[in-house]
Amino acid sequence: MAKIQVEGFGNLVRDTNSNAIVNTNKSEFKMYMARMKSREKQGDKIRDAVKEINNLKKEFYEIKQLLLKVVNEKH
Numbered sequence: 001m002a003k004i005q006v007e008g009f010g011n012l013v014r015d016t017n018s019n020a021i022v023n024t025n026k027s028e029f030k031m032y033m034a035r036m037k038s039r040e041k042q043g044d045k046i047r048d049a050v051k052e053i054n055n056l057k058k059e060f061y062e063i064k065q066l067l068l069k070v071v072n073e074k075h
Contacts, residue, residue: 002015002016002017003015003016003022004016006021011023011024011025011028012024
């Protein structure tokens with residue numbers, strides 16, 4: 001991979017094969033990856049909460065149906 005320094009940016013180089021800009025600062029890359037992992041975990045927590053809420057809704061619906069059945073049987 002041939003690299004050309006990006007003018008005005010000490011940590012950026014351009015890959016001449018793909019034309020991509022690459023950040024060569026490893027600490028910035030580690031911070032970026034930590035942020036991405038944190039966002040992924042947050043997304044997982046939200047998805048788990050939504051699943052739990054949907055399960056609770058379903059259980060409440062079942063309880064409601066059972067209560068209606070009991071009330072209707074008494075009349």
